[in-house]
Amino acid sequence: MIGRLRGTLLEKQPPWLVIDVQGVGYELEASMNTLLALPGIGETVQLHTHLSIRDDAHLLYGFIDEPERALFRALVKVNGVGPKLALAILSGMEQDQFIRCVMDSDVKALTRLPGVGKKTAERLIVEMQDRFPHWVGGDETLPAGQAPSTTPASDPRGDAEAALVSLGYKPTEASRLLSGLEDELSTEALIKAALSRQFTG
Known part of the structure; x- marks a missing residue:
């Protein structure tokens, strides 16, 4: 291993x-x-x-850290959740936000993640609520103060759209989330901005 x-x-x-x-x-x-x-x-x-x-x-x-891996491993133990969906969940929400949604039984927020329908959201809540008390109050966020780096790319917007599609977004949805964002942004910055839009747009 x-x-x-x-x-x-x-x-x-x-x-x-x-x-x-x-x-x-x-x-x-x-x-x-x-x-x-x-x-x-x-x-x-x-x-x-x-x-x-x-x-x-x-x-x-x-x-990036052990808490994120621990959450990934907890997610893939849920019936119907594979590695791809687990990564989509980790990409679409900060760990503490996801934990709050589960603990608060917030089905609506969870269904805004790609690949998560109502039944999957309900299953996540039922199967994971008992696993989270030891997470709550802990230092489970990603390291602060680390700025995203830029990676040379011939088409940052195209790369960002491809990455969103690989996470489970439909091409039209990925395009919508990226629309209006500045072309000068790096691939990583475009993805971050697009993911934040799913809960505000």
């Missing part, structure tokens, strides 16, 4: 990244919160990881 990686950040193309560890390039998929907290290309990174083994692939997921 691969539990943690420390190496040089080679590529960052949301939601994917590649880390060079002593000459071996590890490809990982990460939430947008993790990607936005990463340093620039060529710098040293350390991520907690989760390895998912399927018949057709070994998939590695990266997390």
Whole structure:
């Protein structure tokens, strides 16, 4: 089992990244919160990881801290929630916001996440409410003060739209969330702004 990686950040193309560890390039998929907290290309990174083994692939997921990985692992234990949906949830909401929605039985807010319908939202609430008391009041937020880095890209808007689609948004919805945003923004900044719109627009 691969539990943690420390190496040089080679590529960052949301939601994917590649880390060079002593000459071996590890490809990982990460939430947008993790990607936005990463340093620039060529710098040293350390991520907690989760390895998912399927018949057709070994998939590695990266997390900026242990609380995010713990929440991911709790999510994938919920009936009907796989790694892709778990990453979409982590990308669409801050951890403390998601915990509040579950504890408050806020079905409406949860259904605004891509891939989460009413039944899935209700299942998340029922199956996760008992797991969260030890989270509440803890320091479970992402590290503060880390500005998102920019990654050279030929088409930041196109890359941002592709990343949103990979999270489960329909192409038309991804395009709507990105409409009107400044073209000068980086891919990561566009994604962050688009995700924040889902609860205000």
